[in-house]
Structures are given as C-alpha cells and as structure tokens.
Amino acid sequence: MRITEAIIVFLYLLFMIGIGLYFYKRARSSSSDYYTAGSNINTFVGAFAIAAAVASSSSLMGAVGSGVTLGLPYFFAYAFGAIGILPFAMFLISGQVRRAGVKTMPDFFDQRFGRSVQILAAIIVVLAMTFYMVPQLTASGLIGSYVLGIDYIWAVIILGLGFTIYAALGGMWAITYTDLFQGAIMLLGVMVLAAFILFDHSGIGTLLSDALSTDPNFGDVTQPWMAYFGLFIAFLWFGIISPSVVMRNFASRDAKTARRSSMWGTLIYLLLFLSGMVVAMAGASLGIAGQLDNADMIFVSVIEHYLPPIIGGIMLAGLLASIMSSADAMLLAVSAGVAYDIYKKNINKNASEQLITLLSLIVMMVASVIGILIAINPPQLIAIMVGWVGGFLLSSFGIPFVLGIWWKRANRQGAFAGMLGGAVVFLVLVSLQILPTNAEPIIAAPISLILTVGVSLMTPAPSREVQAQVDRYHTHIEAEGKAAARSEEV
Amino acid sequence: MTKRSKFKDPGFILAIVVLVYSAFVWIWWPHEMYVAGVALTAWLMLAGIILWFGLAIVYVLWIERVEKSVKKQTERRDAHEDY
Numbered sequence: 001m002r003i004t005e006a007i008i009v010f011l012y013l014l015f016m017i018g019i020g021l022y023f024y025k026r027a028r029s030s031s032s033d034y035y036t037a038g039s040n041i042n043t044f045v046g047a048f049a050i051a052a053a054v055a056s057s058s059s060l061m062g063a064v065g066s067g068v069t070l071g072l073p074y075f076f077a078y079a080f081g082a083i084g085i086l087p088f089a090m091f092l093i094s095g096q097v098r099r100a101g102v103k104t105m106p107d108f109f110d111q112r113f114g115r116s117v118q119i120l121a122a123i124i125v126v127l128a129m130t131f132y133m134v135p136q137l138t139a140s141g142l143i144g145s146y147v148l149g150i151d152y153i154w155a156v157i158i159l160g161l162g163f164t165i166y167a168a169l170g171g172m173w174a175i176t177y178t179d180l181f182q183g184a185i186m187l188l189g190v191m192v193l194a195a196f197i198l199f200d201h202s203g204i205g206t207l208l209s210d211a212l213s214t215d216p217n218f219g220d221v222t223q224p225w226m227a228y229f230g231l232f233i234a235f236l237w238f239g240i241i242s243p244s245v246v247m248r249n250f251a252s253r254d255a256k257t258a259r260r261s262s263m264w265g266t267l268i269y270l271l272l273f274l275s276g277m278v279v280a281m282a283g284a285s286l287g288i289a290g291q292l293d294n295a296d297m298i299f300v301s302v303i304e305h306y307l308p309p310i311i312g313g314i315m316l317a318g319l320l321a322s323i324m325s326s327a328d329a330m331l332l333a334v335s336a337g338v339a340y341d342i343y344k345k346n347i348n349k350n351a352s353e354q355l356i357t358l359l360s361l362i363v364m365m366v367a368s369v370i371g372i373l374i375a376i377n378p379p380q381l382i383a384i385m386v387g388w389v390g391g392f393l394l395s396s397f398g399i400p401f402v403l404g405i406w407w408k409r410a411n412r413q414g415a416f417a418g419m420l421g422g423a424v425v426f427l428v429l430v431s432l433q434i435l436p437t438n439a440e441p442i443i444a445a446p447i448s449l450i451l452t453v454g455v456s457l458m459t460p461a462p463s464r465e466v467q468a469q470v471d472r473y474h475t476h477i478e479a480e481g482k483a484a485a486r487s488e489e490v
Numbered sequence: 491m492t493k494r495s496k497f498k499d500p501g502f503i504l505a506i507v508v509l510v511y512s513a514f515v516w517i518w519w520p521h522e523m524y525v526a527g528v529a530l531t532a533w534l535m536l537a538g539i540i541l542w543f544g545l546a547i548v549y550v551l552w553i554e555r556v557e558k559s560v561k562k563q564t565e566r567r568d569a570h571e572d573y
Contacts, residue, residue: 072528073521076535080515083539087546088508091501095553205526212527219528221521229516236512259553263546270543277536406496474496 005147008313009320013162016181016324046261048183051268052321054085054239060190060276060319061139062382065296067280068289069381073221075280077228078383079273081235086262086269089239094262096405096473098255104333106341109397112404112466113412115346120419122341124396126367128389129330129337133160133371135385136327138378139296143319146300156375163324164331164368168361182321187268189318194275196306197282204278211284218284223436230439231383234390240401241393282306296382334367335360380437387438388430395444396423399452407456408467414456422448500552504545511538 063082067075102108106125110118137160144155201207211218221228283289283298286305292298299319303312339359344351351359379385399422400415426444429435435443461467496502515538520530 073532073535076532076539080512080535080538084508084542087542087549088505090546090549091505091508095501208526208528219524219526219532221529221531225516225519225521232512232516236508256554256557259550263550266543266546270539273539406502474499 002147002149002309002313004309005313005316008310009143009147009317012185012317012320016163016321019181043257043260043264046257047264047268048187049265050086050261051265051272052183052186052326054082054265054269060186060272061142061296061299062135062386063273064276064280064283064299064302065294066381066383067277068215068218068283068298069295071220071222072218072277072280072284074223074228074231075277077232078235079277081232082238083266083270083273084236085239086266088236090259090262092402093240093405094258095255098258099473099475100469104336104341105397105401106337108401109404109415110341110345111469113400113410113415117400117412117415117419118341119346120416121397122337124393124419124423125337125341126334128393128396129334130367130370131374131392132330132386132389133327133367134374134378135382135389136323136330137371137375138385139382140320140323140327141375142294142297143300143316143323146297147313147316153376156372159320160368160372160375163327164364168331168335168364182318182324183268185314185318185321187272189315190272190275190279192311193303193307193315194278196311197278197302200306201282201285204281207278207281207285211281214287215284215289218281224439226439226442227436230391230436230442231387233445234387234394234438234441237394237398238390241390241398331364331367332360335363338363384437388440391438391441391444392423392426392430394441395426395448396420398422398445399448403452403456405470405473408470409456409461410452411456411459411462413459414452414454417455418448418452421451500549500556504549504552507545508542511541 063075063078066078097108100108100111102111106118106122109121137156140159140163141152141156144150144159145152148155150158198204198207201210279299279302282302282305286298286301288301289295289298292301300316303315307315339356343359344356348355380388397419400410400418403410403418404415422444425447426440429440429443515531515534518531518534520534523530525533
C-alpha cells in the first residue's frame with residue numbers, strides 16, 4: 001500500500017462525499033434541481049463542470065495508454081475528435097435544444113417526434129450509459145489497486161459503490177459543484193506532471209527524440225485508416241449524442257452562459273490533451289508498455305516515475321476525480337432515462353417528486369452494480385470501450401437528433417427507423433468483429449441517415465405545429481421567441 | 491419574428507468549416523510523410539484541435555453579435571408598433 005497517495009486519495013473522496021451530503025437537501029426539493037441543478041450554474045463553474053464531464057478517465061488514462069501502445073497518431077485521432085466535442089455540439093444543437101425547453105434528451109425526442117421515439121431513445125440511453133460505466137470502473141479499479149495495494153476486483157467494487165452513493169445523494173447540484181474541484185485538480189495535476197516531464201527531459205524536442213529512440217514506431221500510423229476515422233467520428237459527435245453532456249448544457253443559467261461555459265471548457269480540454277501528449281511521449285520513452293498487464297496503467301507508471309509521492313497522490317486523486325465526475329453524470333443520465341423518461345412520462349404520470357427521486361437512487365445503484373460486474377473482467381482497452389459507446393450513440397440517435405433540429409420534414413416514422421436500424425447494425429457489427437476496432441459507425445451511421453431520410457420522405461410530413469416548433473428552435477434570442485409567441489397568441 | 495435562413499446561422503457555417511478541415515485531413519491522410527519522426531497526419535490533427543478552439547471563440551463572439559442586432563431590431567419594431 002502506498003501510504004501517502006492513499007491518504008490523499010481518501011481525504012479527497014471524503015471531501016467530495018461531504019459536498020454530496022451538503023447538497024442532498026437541495027437536490028431533493030425538485031426533479032429540476034436534481035437533474036439540471038435548477039438551471040442556475042454560472043460560466044466559471046459551468047466551464048469546469050462541462051470539461052470534467054467530457055474528460056472521462058478515458059481522456060486521460062485511455063488516450064495515453066492507447067497512444068503509447070498504438071502510436072502518437074492514434075492519440076491525436078482521439079484528441080482530434082474529442083476536442084471538437086464541445087464546439088461541434090455548440091454549433092449544431094446546444095442553442096436549439098435549450099430553446100426547445102426540455103429537461104432530458106429523450107424529452108426532446110418526445111417533443112419533436114412523439115412518444116414511441118422517446119421510449120426507444122430512453123432505452124438506448126440506459127443501455128449505453130450503463131455500459132459507459134465499465135471503462136470508468138476499470139480505470140478506478142486500476143488506480144485503486146495500485147494505491148491501496150488490494151486486488152483489482154475489490155478496488156472496482158469499493159470505489160464503484162463509493163462514488164455511486166455520493167452521486168445518488170446529491171444529483172446535479174452535487175455533481176456540478178464537485179466538478180469545479182475535480183476539473184481544477186485534474187487540469188492542475190496533468191499540467192504539473194507535464195511540467196515535471198519536460199523539465200526532466202530538457203524540453204519537448206528531446207522528449208520526442210527519447211520516445212522515438214526507445215520505440216521507433218511511436219510516430220507511425222500502425223492501424224488501418226478506418227480504425228482512426230471511426231474513433232474520430234465517434235468522439236466528434238459525442239457532445240451531440242451523449243445525454244450526460246447535453247444535460248450539463250441545461251444546467252447553465254442562460255444560453256450565453258452555456259455557450260461561454262462550452263468555450264472555456266474547450267480550452268480546459270485542449271490544455272488537458274496537450275499535457276496528455278507530453279505524458280504519452282514520456283510513457284513511450286520509459287519503454288514499459290510491454291511489461292504491464294494492462295496498457296492503461298502506463299499513465300499511473302508515468303506518475304510514479306516522474307512525481308514525488310505527495311504530488312503523485314494529488315494527481316491520482318485528479319484521475320479518480322475525472323472518473324467520478326464522468327461516472328456520476330452517466331449515472332444521472334441512466335436514472336433520468338428510467339425514472340423520468342420511462343416511468344414518470346409513460347407509466348405513472350402522477351408520481352410525486354419524492355417517488356421519482358427515490359426511483360432514481362435505486363436505478364443508479366442497479367446500473368452501478370451491472371457496471372461493476374462487467375468491469376471485473378473488462379472486455380477491451382478503456383479507449384476502445386469508450387469508442388464503442390460513442391459509436392453506438394452516434395449510430396442510433398445522432399442522425400435523428402440533428403435532423404430533428406435542422407430538417408422540418410423529418411418525421412416520427414423516419415426517426416424511429418433510423419434510430420432502431422442504426423443501433424441494430426452497430427450491435428451486429430460489434431458482435432461479428434469483421435471491421436477494424438471502432439470502425440462500426442462508419443457503416444452504421446450512414447445506414448441510420450438513409451433510413452431516417454428515406455422513411456421520412458415515404459411517409460406523411462409532420463404537422464404544421466411541429467414544423468413551426470422547428471422554426472422556433474432557430475430563433476436567436478429570447479425577445480424574438482417572445483415576440484413569436486405573442487403573435488401566435490393573437 | 492425576423493425570418494432568417496437556417497443556413498446563414500453561425501453554427502451551421504462553422505460546422506461546415508469543421509467538416510471541410512476534417513475532410514482535408516481524412517482524404518489526404520499523409521501517413522507515410524514524416525516530420526520530426528512523426529507521421530504528418532498526426533501533426534495535421536494537432537493543428538485541427540487548435541483550430542477547433544479557435545472556432546469556438548469565433549462562434550461565441552459571432553452569435554453574441556447576431557443576438558445584439560436581432561434584439562435591437564425587435565426593440566425598434568416594438569417601439570414602432572406601440573407608437
């Protein structure tokens with residue numbers, strides 16, 4: 001057991017649970033507070049929160065681990081898509097979804113396409129976000145077993161249940177405010193680590209030369225083109241199709257705050273990845289990739305090699321922070337999917353706020369236990385598992401979502417066919433393993449597009465009201481929206 | 491309500507910029523040309539991530555300008571109608 005690191009990590013988790021408990025009462029007051037923090041989060045908090053939600057354990061450990069194993073171009077393919085997450089979502093959907101005035105992503109599908117599409121979307125969200133827990137739990141298990149010196153399986157169980165309890169108690173209030181600390185620690189930690197590495201190697205040029213002399217293939221494209229491109233599109237679309245990221249957008253005070261939060265969040269994410277690039281180069285220069293049981297442990301090995309124990313402990317706390325914030329946002333998306341989108345909207349419309357919140361707690365625990373059971377024997381590298389989640393969400397509702405906002409003619413039948421068809425094709429391709437890793441959405445997303453457009457055109461157009469609603473998504477300011485509403489009343 | 495083409499929306503235009511740069515990188519894919527020992531394709535992607543942040547700044551400033559001008563137009567129109 002590494003005493004110094006363990007004490008720092010323990011104190012850190014205790015502090016975060018304290019914040020969860022502090023916000024417990026506030027979160028229980030209404031489901032709006034629970035899921036979107038009462039839509040009252042400012043730019044500074046929002047920027048760190050949205051960056052921390054996007055920057056999962058995969059961003060740090062997964063990108064570095066896969067970058068060292070598969071080469072620097074793979075790391076950059078990951079970053080090329082991942083840094084685009086927030087800007088791309090902001091360009092295409094954020095403002096429009098805010099103006100739709102919905103609370104969760106399936107809510108949007110209900111408003112735009114109707115109940116059947118909403119239920120299908122909620123089921124897909126629950127499946128994808130539950131599986132998304134697996135890479136987070138894998139990473140927390142690796143760090144936990146390293147710091148505490150316990151078996152990986154026990155580390156997964158203890159840490160997984162620990163941060164589930166905390167997320168379940170506080171809802172979005174607790175998650176957003178702890179994300180401020182988590183985002184700050186994560187950013188500071190990786191930048192400090194990068195500074196130590198650069199100082200040790202006397203600059204980036206020497207570091208790259210050291211990495212290339214240890215591993216001459218480090219700068220090469222080692223995989224088929226499709227593997228890089230599939231990873232890129234899955235990540236580029238992640239902000240559009242990830243319910244956990246979209247829900248963060250609803251938590252901001254107003255549209256301007258949401259945009260500025262996304263812009264600064266992009267800068268935070270950019271700095272994280274540039275520091276991650278330095279860590280990947282350091283990992284390659286150590287030449288230890290072949291000696292580790294799990295390539296995702298390279299990040300931890302770099303910390304151990306370059307940082308003194310106290311700073312290393314803070315850095316590991318930062319890594320756990322990134323896992324915790326992402327996992328918490330996912331758990332919240334799963335619980336919203338079941339308790340709100342399926343139960344409240346379709347089974348028991350008169351359910352009280354307390355009952356919904358209680359159901360959310362139960363769903364979170366169940367999702368977490370399922371995630372833990374799969375993570376005990378993880379099926380792939382962290383980066384690849386995250387790529388699967390992104391690819392599945394893109395293939396299923398990426399196209400119906402974007403067309404629902406931008407194309408009036410898209411209708412319920414088209415959206416349902418595109419969503420179901422894309423999801424099924426993706427799952428079939430993953431299970432057959434006939435394509436390079438993460439290349440599945442290259443086939444499945446165009447099929448979803450063809451189905452959405454084709455079936456929409458073959459069936460009746462949406463009603464005038466729905467088409468007018470699509471126009472309202474694209475009004476630019478509140479005043480304009482109010483003017484439109486006034487003219488309709490008249 | 492001021493009617494504005496969706497295709498003139500700053501978000502739509504900047505999304506096209508993202509797609510054009512991405513297409514340039516993925517179609518060219520210079521993986522056998524090396525700069526400082528690393529495939530050129532990797533450096534193009536590094537340039538891309540910096541471009542993404544630049545586009546995010548452009549979007550925020552642009553849309554705030556659009557909102558300001560729409561707000562002014564709406565206020566002017568309301569004042570005229572009241573009169």
